[in-house]
Amino acid sequence: MRLKESIEISAPQSLVWEYLADPTNYLHFMSGVTRWEPASDRRSGLGARYRMLLRVGAAEVGGVIEFVEWRPETDMAWTSVTGVDQRGRWRVRALPDERTRVELRYAYGVAGAGIAGLVAERVAAPSISRHLRRSLQQLKRQVEHEQLREVARRRRETTSPA
Amino acid sequence: MGDGATLAERARGNGAGESDATEQPGPFTISGPGLVGTLASLGAGAARAGQAVAGRVVGPVADQLRTRLTADFDDRDPDYIRDNLPLVWLLSSLWFRGEVRNLGNVPEDRPVLMVGNHSGGNMTPDTILFTLAFSTYFGVERPFYQLAHNLVLASPYGQILRKYGTVAASHAHAREALKSGAALLVYPGGDWEVHRPIWERHRINFAGRKGFIRLALEAGVPIVPVVSIGGQETSLFLSRGDRLARALGLDRIFRLKVLPISLALPWGLNVGDFLGHLPLPAKITVEVLPPIDLVEQFGPEPDFDEAYDHVVRVMQECLDSLAAERRLPIIG
Numbered sequence: 001m002r003l004k005e006s007i008e009i010s011a012p013q014s015l016v017w018e019y020l021a022d023p024t025n026y027l028h029f030m031s032g033v034t035r036w037e038p039a040s041d042r043r044s045g046l047g048a049r050y051r052m053l054l055r056v057g058a059a060e061v062g063g064v065i066e067f068v069e070w071r072p073e074t075d076m077a078w079t080s081v082t083g084v085d086q087r088g089r090w091r092v093r094a095l096p097d098e099r100t101r102v103e104l105r106y107a108y109g110v111a112g113a114g115i116a117g118l119v120a121e122r123v124a125a126p127s128i129s130r131h132l133r134r135s136l137q138q139l140k141r142q143v144e145h146e147q148l149r150e151v152a153r154r155r156r157e158t159t160s161p162a
Numbered sequence: 163m164g165d166g167a168t169l170a171e172r173a174r175g176n177g178a179g180e181s182d183a184t185e186q187p188g189p190f191t192i193s194g195p196g197l198v199g200t201l202a203s204l205g206a207g208a209a210r211a212g213q214a215v216a217g218r219v220v221g222p223v224a225d226q227l228r229t230r231l232t233a234d235f236d237d238r239d240p241d242y243i244r245d246n247l248p249l250v251w252l253l254s255s256l257w258f259r260g261e262v263r264n265l266g267n268v269p270e271d272r273p274v275l276m277v278g279n280h281s282g283g284n285m286t287p288d289t290i291l292f293t294l295a296f297s298t299y300f301g302v303e304r305p306f307y308q309l310a311h312n313l314v315l316a317s318p319y320g321q322i323l324r325k326y327g328t329v330a331a332s333h334a335h336a337r338e339a340l341k342s343g344a345a346l347l348v349y350p351g352g353d354w355e356v357h358r359p360i361w362e363r364h365r366i367n368f369a370g371r372k373g374f375i376r377l378a379l380e381a382g383v384p385i386v387p388v389v390s391i392g393g394q395e396t397s398l399f400l401s402r403g404d405r406l407a408r409a410l411g412l413d414r415i416f417r418l419k420v421l422p423i424s425l426a427l428p429w430g431l432n433v434g435d436f437l438g439h440l441p442l443p444a445k446i447t448v449e450v451l452p453p454i455d456l457v458e459q460f461g462p463e464p465d466f467d468e469a470y471d472h473v474v475r476v477m478q479e480c481l482d483s484l485a486a487e488r489r490l491p492i493i494g
Contacts, residue, residue, distance in 0.1 A: 057255030062298075121248075
């Protein structure tokens, strides 16, 4: 099952990327995620592994994931190593006026689970979609808040007496 | 009953047709039905009496049951569990609206003894939900075994349960599982608890069985209490039927201490619950409590009664708070 959600953020691409690249932020903005902790020596970037769990219905599902694509400021993608089969991708694209478009793609399933697996994927889809939408909304809120703080800091620096 | 004896050995012993009148129920077996031994002795007795037909019928059944009750930890099949998680997830999410809290309280990197209360007659939906939640949270790769009553493993579902890591309840099996580094789930209350009447649904009742305390101390593992609510609302459980079982002599013949009576779908009046039933869609909630280290809490030689009372009290307090959250029966 493949799901996709996107949002526009009033902040520059670099700031959005910086926020997404920091694994300590994920528990703050990813809706339904109950666990996102490093499972490898590399804490961020290509090859970094995390143990993640997402609450869906009666269970927290997930497992160990690994980032298999990492193109700074534009794309990062992960795939599952253990647990439920999953692939995810952040697409970060610059827009005019220091705005950024962020797209979150998520594909999941359980190979070999037969008809029950197909039904479960579809039953879980609305709940996971909701999580993706909320995650993007929370990402927007957090990054725009960071942006406001950054602007305020710069303003303070320029207006403060030498 | 020697603790070191495996269930297979016990079954073989019983199969000789000599019932051990001094045998006490194991720490997790409830009435020790000794189904294998009973059937095997029936088979042997019938053959000796020249009842060849009965012997031919009962003998193979006893052999089959022996096989089913022999614990082989290698029967647990992570791929099978993984393939079937979606079906269990659908059942747990849609029918029982299951919720499992605080699984993070289970230590990740060491063997652990999880002690739970369970409900719902022979169907025990809380067990199904917890197995799902544990398997998705820690991954099917983590060895996880459950002890179950002999009758459960002897049922047609027994073969499936073995793939999930269910083994016949015995102290030896439990010790072996913990020694291998696995997580082990036991329900000390067994069928005495699971068939309790509905008005006792919010009560932890282990019937004084303290075997799990001894097991935790011997294995040097913490006890993690697992408290569930809602399972006893999946049917109208009226009575354990323990007096009826005694009156019919079931406790002597099959060593069955209970003959539960309930109103259940699709049977209406359901006596024995041998064929199971269709559980009502009651909301099931499971809460995992912080680990209890018996040595740390009660010293190197703890008093079993004190430790038992502590575990039961902690679980009862949690069950009381879960009960206070529920607004309506079944709906939750």
